[in-house]
Amino acid sequence: MSHANLLTSSSPHVHDGASVDRVMQSVIWALMPASALSVMVFGLPALLVILITVASCMVTEQLFMLIRKRKTTLGDNSAALTGLLLALTLPPHSPWWVCVVGGVFAIGVGKQIYGGLGYNMFNPALISRVFLLISFPAELTTWPVPMPLFSDGAFSMSQAFAIIFSGEYPVNQALDAITMATPLGQYKMEVSMGKTVTDALGGDYGFSYINSMGGNLVGSIGETSAILLAAGGLWMIRKGIITWHIPGSMLLGTLVPALIFWAFDSSVYPDPLFHLVTGGLIIGAFFMATDMVTSPVTIKGQLIFGASCGLLTYIIRTWGGYPEGVSFAIVIMNTAVPLIDQYTRPTIYGQRPERT
Amino acid sequence: MGIVASVLKKFHGGVHPEEFKDLSEKCAIEPMPMPERLYVPLHQHIGSPCEPSINVGDMVFKGQTIGRPQGFVSAPVHAPTSGKVVEIRQHPVAHPSGLTMMVAVIEPDGKDTWHKDISGLEDPFKHEPAEIRERVRCGGIVGMGGATFPSFIKMSPPKDKVVELLIINGVECEPYLTCDARVMEEQTTEVIDGIKIMLHGLQTENCVIGIENNKPRAIEIMKAAVKDIPEIDIIALPVRYPQGGEKQLIEVVTGRQVPSGGLPIDVGVIVHNVATAVAIRDAVRFGHPLLARPVTVTGLGISRPANVQALFGTPVQEMIKHCGGLKNGTRKVLMGGPMMGVAIGTLDVPVVKGTSGILCMTSNETTDKPEQACIRCGRCLQACPVSLMPTEMAWLSRHEELDKLQEYNLFDCIECGSCSYVCPSNIPLVHYFRFGKMAIQTADKEKKRGEIAKQRAKAKDAREEKVKAEREARKAAMKAKMAAKRKAAAAAKGEKPATEKESAPAAGGNDKAAKAARAAKAAKAARAAKAAKAAKAGGGTKDAAGDGDDKAAKAARAAKAAKAAKAAKAARAAKAAKAARADGGTKDAAGDGDDKAAKAARAAKAAKAAKAARAAKAAKAAKAAKEAKADGDSQ
Ligand code: SF4
Ligand code: SF4
Numbered sequence: 001m002s003h004a005n006l007l008t009s010s011s012p013h014v015h016d017g018a019s020v021d022r023v024m025q026s027v028i029w030a031l032m033p034a035s036a037l038s039v040m041v042f043g044l045p046a047l048l049v050i051l052i053t054v055a056s057c058m059v060t061e062q063l064f065m066l067i068r069k070r071k072t073t074l075g076d077n078s079a080a081l082t083g084l085l086l087a088l089t090l091p092p093h094s095p096w097w098v099c100v101v102g103g104v105f106a107i108g109v110g111k112q113i114y115g116g117l118g119y120n121m122f123n124p125a126l127i128s129r130v131f132l133l134i135s136f137p138a139e140l141t142t143w144p145v146p147m148p149l150f151s152d153g154a155f156s157m158s159q160a161f162a163i164i165f166s167g168e169y170p171v172n173q174a175l176d177a178i179t180m181a182t183p184l185g186q187y188k189m190e191v192s193m194g195k196t197v198t199d200a201l202g203g204d205y206g207f208s209y210i211n212s213m214g215g216n217l218v219g220s221i222g223e224t225s226a227i228l229l230a231a232g233g234l235w236m237i238r239k240g241i242i243t244w245h246i247p248g249s250m251l252l253g254t255l256v257p258a259l260i261f262w263a264f265d266s267s268v269y270p271d272p273l274f275h276l277v278t279g280g281l282i283i284g285a286f287f288m289a290t291d292m293v294t295s296p297v298t299i300k301g302q303l304i305f306g307a308s309c310g311l312l313t314y315i316i317r318t319w320g321g322y323p324e325g326v327s328f329a330i331v332i333m334n335t336a337v338p339l340i341d342q343y344t345r346p347t348i349y350g351q352r353p354e355r356t
Numbered sequence: 357m358g359i360v361a362s363v364l365k366k367f368h369g370g371v372h373p374e375e376f377k378d379l380s381e382k383c384a385i386e387p388m389p390m391p392e393r394l395y396v397p398l399h400q401h402i403g404s405p406c407e408p409s410i411n412v413g414d415m416v417f418k419g420q421t422i423g424r425p426q427g428f429v430s431a432p433v434h435a436p437t438s439g440k441v442v443e444i445r446q447h448p449v450a451h452p453s454g455l456t457m458m459v460a461v462i463e464p465d466g467k468d469t470w471h472k473d474i475s476g477l478e479d480p481f482k483h484e485p486a487e488i489r490e491r492v493r494c495g496g497i498v499g500m501g502g503a504t505f506p507s508f509i510k511m512s513p514p515k516d517k518v519v520e521l522l523i524i525n526g527v528e529c530e531p532y533l534t535c536d537a538r539v540m541e542e543q544t545t546e547v548i549d550g551i552k553i554m555l556h557g558l559q560t561e562n563c564v565i566g567i568e569n570n571k572p573r574a575i576e577i578m579k580a581a582v583k584d585i586p587e588i589d590i591i592a593l594p595v596r597y598p599q600g601g602e603k604q605l606i607e608v609v610t611g612r613q614v615p616s617g618g619l620p621i622d623v624g625v626i627v628h629n630v631a632t633a634v635a636i637r638d639a640v641r642f643g644h645p646l647l648a649r650p651v652t653v654t655g656l657g658i659s660r661p662a663n664v665q666a667l668f669g670t671p672v673q674e675m676i677k678h679c680g681g682l683k684n685g686t687r688k689v690l691m692g693g694p695m696m697g698v699a700i701g702t703l704d705v706p707v708v709k710g711t712s713g714i715l716c717m718t719s720n721e722t723t724d725k726p727e728q729a730c731i732r733c734g735r736c737l738q739a740c741p742v743s744l745m746p747t748e749m750a751w752l753s754r755h756e757e758l759d760k761l762q763e764y765n766l767f768d769c770i771e772c773g774s775c776s777y778v779c780p781s782n783i784p785l786v787h788y789f790r791f792g793k794m795a796i797q798t799a800d801k802e803k804k805r806g807e808i809a810k811q812r813a814k815a816k817d818a819r820e821e822k823v824k825a826e827r828e829a830r831k832a833a834m835k836a837k838m839a840a841k842r843k844a845a846a847a848a849k850g851e852k853p854a855t856e857k858e859s860a861p862a863a864g865g866n867d868k869a870a871k872a873a874r875a876a877k878a879a880k881a882a883r884a885a886k887a888a889k890a891a892k893a894g895g896g897t898k899d900a901a902g903d904g905d906d907k908a909a910k911a912a913r914a915a916k917a918a919k920a921a922k923a924a925k926a927a928r929a930a931k932a933a934k935a936a937r938a939d940g941g942t943k944d945a946a947g948d949g950d951d952k953a954a955k956a957a958r959a960a961k962a963a964k965a966a967k968a969a970r971a972a973k974a975a976k977a978a979k980a981a982k983e984a985k986a987d988g989d990s991q
Contacts, residue, residue: 007688007724008699010452010787012773013715014373014531015723018780020731076728118729118781243738297734297747346743348765349368349603350616 020117023292024077026241030232031084031287037228038221041146042092044160046221049094050087052164056103057083064112078117082106085125085287088222089280089327090132093144096164098136102128122334123291126327133327141185143218144178182219183207183278185323187270196267201274212277219279226277233286242290245302246309250285251276253310261318269318281313284326294334301337301344309333359520359624360564360589361611367604369741370596371774373531373695375570376721380654380661381534385542387665388678390466394436394669395447395459395706396422401498402505403429408460414441417471419645421496422460431506432496434645435471436667439464450691450698450705452790459706462669476642480553485511488557488640495639496646496709501525501536501600501629502692504710507636510628511557513621519558520624523609524551524565524633526574527593527600530693533713535650536630538663540567540574543634544581550633551588553640558626564589565630566605568596597695598772602627604741616768651707653679657686657716666707673703675714688722690715695773728781736775736785742768746775746785753792758799761792769793 039047061079065072073079086106090098109131110124111117133140147153155163155170162168169178181189183201190200201207211217217224236242254275261269275281280288289295289309296305309329316325399405406423410416416435423433443461448454477483477491493508513519524547528536540547551563565582567575567590575592582588591609598604603614605627612623620627628636631649638644647667654661659680666675672689676682682689690697691711707714736746744765752761769789776785 006686006699006701007722008454008701009688009724010784010790011690011697011699011771012695012777012786013688013690013697013699013717013722014694014777015725015782016371016373016778017723018735018778019725019782020728020780023731023733023780116729118731243734292731292733295732297732297737297745299737302734341745341748345745345764346737348616348744348768349607349742350613350618350768351765352613 020078021076023241024081026236026239027287028077028081028084030236030241031088031222031229032232034222034225034228034232034283035084035088038088038092038224040149041224042144042221043147043149043155044157045144045155045163046092048096048160048164049090049092049099049221050084052096052099053087053090053103054080054083056100057086057107060104060107061112064108064116073117076117079107082111082124085123085222086128088283089125089129089220091140091142091144092221093142093163095139095167098132098139099164101135102132105131118293120293121337122331123288123294126288126331126334129327130331133322142179143182143185145180145218147178180218181205182223182323183212183217183274184219184317187274188317188323191268197270197274198267201270209273209277217278222283223278223280226282229282229286233282236286236290242286242292243299243302245299246290246295246306247285249303249306250289250310250313251281253307253312254281254314255310257311257314275314275317279317279324280326281310284309284313284330288326289330289333294337296337296340296344298341298344298346300346301340304340304344305333305337308336359562359610359612360591361609364591364593365608365611367596367599367607367741368743369739369774370598370604371739371777372596373777375595376532376654376656377534377537377570379532379534379656380652380663381537381571383534383538383662385535385538385650385663385665388667388670388675390437390464390468391667391670391674392463393442393671394439394462394464394667395671395704396433396436396462396669397447397449397706397708398423398433398458398460400433400504400668400709401429401431402503403427403431405458406430406433408444408458410435410441410444410460412441412444415439415465416441416462417469419474419643419647420471421645422462429506429509431498431508432494432645433460433668434496434647435460435462436647436669437462437464438467438469448700448702448705449708450700450711452698454701459669474643476644477640480640481556485557485559488553491640491643492557492636494645495635495643497632497635497639498646498709499629500631500635500649500709500712502696502710502712503602504708507628507632510621510626511554513558513626517621518624519560519621519626520562521610521626522551522554522558522560522563523605523625523627524563524630525600525602525605525627526565526567526571526578526630527605528571529568529595529597529600530695530697530712531597532654532715533652533693534654535652535663535712537571537574539630539634539650540571541577544577546634546637547578547630548581548585548588549641550635550637553637554628554633555587561587563587564591564609566591566593566599566609568593568599570595598741598770598774601741601770601772603770616765646709649707649709649711651675651711652713653716654713655686655690655716656718656721657683657689658714659683666711668706668708670707671703672700672705672707672714675707676703676716682716683718685718685720686716687719687724688715688717690717694722695777696771723782725782727783730779730781730783733780735778735780739774739778741772741774742770744769744775746779746789749792750783750785750788753788753795756792756795758792758796761796766792766796 035050039050057079058074062072062074083103086102087099090102106124106128110122110127111120114120147155159170186205187197187200191197212226222229233247237244255272258269258272258275262271285306289306296302312329312332313325316322316328322328398408404427406425408422409424410422416422417438418435420435421432422435422441425432439462441460442463444458445461446456447459449457477487480488489508489511492511493506497507498504499507526536526540528534555561555563565578565588567578569592575590579590582590593599593608599608602620606620606623606625607613610623610625612625614620615622635646639646648665649668650663651666652663653675658676662679664675664678672691688699689703690699690713691705692698692713692715694715694717697713697715730747730750732747740746749761749764749766749769752764766789771786771789773786776783779785
């Protein structure tokens with residue numbers, strides 16, 4: 001008796017239920033608390049930046065699928081995630097066209113021309129950010145001070161639209177009056193001019209760890225709360241979405257040299273905690289460097305990759321031309337991934353040198 | 357027990373799929389009514405298939421050999437009951453690629469009469485280990501955990517290897533399956549008796565039984581049973597798939613890893629399944645060959661999950677019927693567990709020695725999601741018990757990078773399915789690996805075939821070359837003969853040959869003629885001369901000699917060994933002939949010359965036989981030819 005309706009696919013016949021869309025969705029969830037806090041801190045303009053960037057990424061993705069006559073891939077959530085990640089690297093008042101260009105570049109050049117998800121060499125969000133930074137340095141380094149929702153000077157929705165779409169600010173809040181250097185930028189500029197770390201960050205600038213960790217920090221949207229970002233990252237580790245290897249080694253890769261140089265001369269080199277809570281180190285370590293497609297698959301490789309990202313970050317921050325080095329560090333290391341994987345193949349069962 | 361690690365080791369990777377053991381774990385192993393027909397495959401093991409030893413129409417008895425093993429790695433197949441062989445034909449079997457196989461179709465007579473020659477060993481421990489092994493071999497016993505490797509081979513470790521430990525595999529790490537657990541619970545004494553017999557057969561005293569923690573009753577019962585048996589220990593293991601994999605189990609218990617490409621015995625261990633232990637006992641004590649096995653019939657798609665003692669050859673259809681039939685919504689029927697089992701497309705497939713379960717899965721249990729691109733998440737690497745790189749291997753398989761695949765140790769993959777199980781992109785990794793393995797094996801076979809063909813072509817070329825050369829040599833010899841005749845005639849006329857040595861009186865003219873004839877014979881013997889000119893040189897014209905030289909030199913240049921040999925032969929023979937003529941003044945010398953020619957001919961033949969004449973010889977040939985020329989010149 002023949003049963004034509006019996007499936008005869010290959011073993012195994014059960015699956016643990018993991019799927020790409022769920023993995024991506026989990027990462028998005030992990031970013032939600034920090035994103036919400038950013039919107040709280042920077043107000044509605046930041047929300048617009050996030051929405052425009054995400055939409056731009058998703059539209060680009062869909063267009064590519066239409067051109068290539070494929071089924072839509074929006075369901076795998078990866079375009080949305082790329083959009084969110086990219087938005088979080090942008091200044092809170094980024095003009096709409098920066099968001100759109102960034103989104104198109106991230107998906108188009110960063111991902112689809114390689115063949116889509118899984119084939120891209122660079123982290124799409126980061127390669128796009130690097131592209132934007134080089135192409136539009138002014139827009140990418142204009143850092144407005146936090147203007148929390150519901151605070152006195154908070155922007156209304158129409159004001160937010162005006163800021164993002166036409167660059168117009170309310171009369172009493174001229175753009176140059178409400179911008180500030182990021183802590184890393186401040187440090188770099190002032191220390192290079194001969195000031196000590198304490199002088200550079202203290203005084204008028206008034207840097208405070210407590211404020212920074214709570215989210216009251218000048219910088220890109222996603223740099224606001226080190227604590228919430230780290231919490232999201234740890235949650236992903238617990239859920240098994242990522243492993244500790246890349247974030248752990250990347251943080252150490254920055255913090256260990258930071259500690260050494262700080263111990264060596266604390267007037268020129270800020271302490272490790274400063275490196276940890278300012279800039280994009282945490283979001284980079286937990287959410288950018290861990291992008292699966294563009295990081296090594298072997299555990300050893302992940303450790304090498306993470307540590308190298310961290311070290312490069314420290315080098316760029318300390319001696320490079322830019323105040324922040326996370327994006328550059330990760331993008332540079334992305335290119336080394338195939339090589340790292342090749343040279344860190346695990347020793348297979350039965351080939352380990354046997355002790356006798 | 358020194359070899360057993362004091363702390364349980366872990367094997368790399370592994371997964372923990374939902375167990376579903378509760379469906380059937382409380383069901384005692386039950387007998388089944390005799391099916392109307394048994395479809396007994398003649399190949400139920402790893403290794404070469406059996407030859408049928410019965411004919412259509414034969415009456416067979418229970419336990420009678422119906423399939424004779426072919427080759428070393430093979431196991432005989434027996435009639436599971438008495439009855440009539442009604443057909444021997446191809447029939448679908450459980451195989452990933454849906455193969456058919458030779459089966460003997462037996463119509464049971466219902467009497468279940470044992471074959472008369474069945475007899476056991478009353479006290480196995482009084483017999484030599486060799487006798488135990490022989491019984492295991494004749495019993496057709498194979499590993500019943502699913503690998504179906506003939507058990508007697510594992511019972512015969514090579515002389516230079518010491519068996520330090522026997523591990524009994526009661527892990528049953530595949531989800532759903534419960535027949536091994538039931539065997540341990542219900543046939544405890546049989547298992548232990550079987551182990552003792554194996555220990556005797558292996559001449560070792562250490563045994564551990566590994567059982568996963570999800571079988572607490574089996575652990576408890578077995579522990580109680582071995583309380584007073586110091587040789588046997590029970591080890592309870594944390595649940596992790598594929599812990600029942602031979603190599604994984606060895607690592608967990610001993611901390612040792614079987615070398616890649618090696619066997620457990622290389623680390624002093626032998627592993628047998630619990631059901632195999634019982635089968636070995638039956639074969640040794642009672643002479644009962646392996647005819648039936650416990651099979652777990654389970655899954656959400658079966659009406660009444662059960663553990664059933666099934667005769668080999670019982671169609672799956674019958675088993676399902678015995679268990680109340682399939683429920684609506686059954687999408688897949690597997691032979692084996694959900695991780696490594698084979699999905700069957702027809703329920704005609706018979707139960708065989710390696711069938712541990714019949715799993716009827718509904719769409720709730722089994723997924724069939726479309727494959728997506730690999731996102732390089734690395735989960736497969738973390739899950740692989742062999743520490744392979746499944747993502748790379750899948751990519752290489754898809755692109756048929758066969759050499760690279762082997763570099764990535766494809767053949768160390770045990771096809772456990774852990775990687776596919778965790779892959780978020782639903783990539784059928786194991787399927788790719790099977791494909792890759794097959795592609796490599798096919799390529800190897802083709803390569804071998806190609807090499808054989810190449811060798812054949814070469815041999816043919818050489819043969820043709822030889823024939824051609826011989827033909828030319830014959831021609832050359834003819835010419836030489838003619839030339840010699842002419843000379844002989846000249847000699848007979850008393851003309852003085854141009855040799856200083858020639859000082860024989862006219863009366864010797866006849867002798868001379870005879871000698872010349874002999875020389876001619878020698879030249880003929882030198883039939884080698886494809887370098888026909890060399891022979892011509894023997895004929896005494898300067899040009900010809902020069903020509904011969906050229907030919908020989910050319911031959912020397914030509915790498916073709918046969919040709920070179922031929923040239924050498926020709927040249928040497930020509931030289932010998934010349935020598936004979938040159939020394940023609942005295943009989944002895946002439947005789948000598950003749951000998952030389954004969955020798956040369958022989959040597960030439962030898963060279964030809966060797967067929968391997970190298971370029972060096974060609975050079976020699978050239979030299980010889982030159983000498984021949986010199987001789988010719990001097991004439
Ligand atoms: S099927 Fe092969 S590659 Fe996949 S986990 Fe098992 S051993 Fe590793
Ligand atoms: S588990 Fe699947 S998606 Fe992840 S790396 Fe392996 S093959 Fe790729």
